[in-house]
Amino acid sequence: MNSDSKIFVAGHRGMVGSAVLRALQKQNYTNIVFRTSSEVDLRDFNAVKTFFENEKPEYVFLAAAKVGGIVANNTYRAEFLYDNLQIQNNVIHNSYLYGVKKLMFFGSSCIYPKLAPQPLKEEYLLTGLLEPTNEPYAIAKITGIKMCEAYRSQYGCNFISVMPTNLYGLNDNYDLQNSHVLPALIRKFHEAKMNRYKLVEIWGTGSPLREFLFADDLADAALMLMNNYNGEKFVNIGTGKDLSIKNLALLIKDIVGFEGKLAFDNSKPDGTPRKLLDVSFLNSLGWKYKTELEQGIKLSYDDFLSKHN
Numbered sequence: 001m002n003s004d005s006k007i008f009v010a011g012h013r014g015m016v017g018s019a020v021l022r023a024l025q026k027q028n029y030t031n032i033v034f035r036t037s038s039e040v041d042l043r044d045f046n047a048v049k050t051f052f053e054n055e056k057p058e059y060v061f062l063a064a065a066k067v068g069g070i071v072a073n074n075t076y077r078a079e080f081l082y083d084n085l086q087i088q089n090n091v092i093h094n095s096y097l098y099g100v101k102k103l104m105f106f107g108s109s110c111i112y113p114k115l116a117p118q119p120l121k122e123e124y125l126l127t128g129l130l131e132p133t134n135e136p137y138a139i140a141k142i143t144g145i146k147m148c149e150a151y152r153s154q155y156g157c158n159f160i161s162v163m164p165t166n167l168y169g170l171n172d173n174y175d176l177q178n179s180h181v182l183p184a185l186i187r188k189f190h191e192a193k194m195n196r197y198k199l200v201e202i203w204g205t206g207s208p209l210r211e212f213l214f215a216d217d218l219a220d221a222a223l224m225l226m227n228n229y230n231g232e233k234f235v236n237i238g239t240g241k242d243l244s245i246k247n248l249a250l251l252i253k254d255i256v257g258f259e260g261k262l263a264f265d266n267s268k269p270d271g272t273p274r275k276l277l278d279v280s281f282l283n284s285l286g287w288k289y290k291t292e293l294e295q296g297i298k299l300s301y302d303d304f305l306s307k308h309n
Contacts, residue, residue: 192258
């Protein structure tokens with residue numbers, strides 16, 4: 001990408017899209033286009049077609065998606081499947097129709113089989129059954145990967161896919177019902193501290209192991225790959241390190257300054273027992289994460305405080 005290349009960031013107000021936008025601006029890209037969902041509904045083919053016809057972007061970061069945590073994924077199964085398929089289909093197909101030079105599709109580490117060997121290598125895709133609670137979302141993301149592969153194969157499109165691990169960071173969703181575990185814990189501990197509760201309840205047993213990547217690190221990797229990687233193989237993006245939900249909760253408890261106790265609700269689902277990405281391929285391309293978890297949570301908590309106080 002040249003500094004004046006026309007770059008479309010789809011989903012620029014979400015956590016991933018806003019991180020990509022910050023990274024582009026930091027690296028002095030000057031011709032960035034974006035639209036809010038009220039301006040262009042990416043689920044509407046004609047609206048997306050008109051946008052591409054008028055703007056003719058050269059590069060596309062497809063970070064727009066309907067996302068949520070384990071309960072949201074399981075509750076809104078039809079919406080997670082329909083909305084994500086529509087967004088992907090419309091943006092990928094119109095990128096082909098209007099001659100986009102390169103597109104990056106952002107998937108999710110939930111694409112992997114529930115009981116795949118750990119850490120998760122890219123080649124483990126479609127080797128087993130998915131985690132039932134987020135199967136519709138995972139199927140949508142797998143479809144996006146396969147669309148990029150198919151358009152590359154049939155039409156010669158330079159469409160690539162990246163699979164981030166669990167993300168957190170600025171502009172995260174802190175809704176207690178629909179958010180991911182890390183932002184939900186930040187909010188829970190903050191409210192418990194403010195209300196002087198003696199106890200915070202954590203969903204599940206606390207035993208599952210999870211990997212977390214700061215969204216600005218993802219954006220940094222995305223720009224590196226957009227400029228340097230043209231392969232068919234999708235690329236895992238993560239830290240290569242994980243910790244238990246219990247230890248994550250204790251870390252956030254300490255950062256937020258909650259002094260009470262933890263209680264684990266075993267009636268809530270744990271999800272996949274472990275989900276750690278093998279990032280050796282990404283590392284071989286010369287990229288490693290920069291933000292340690294404690295530092296990233298502190299930045300996220302500051303961001304939360306700036307918007308929720």
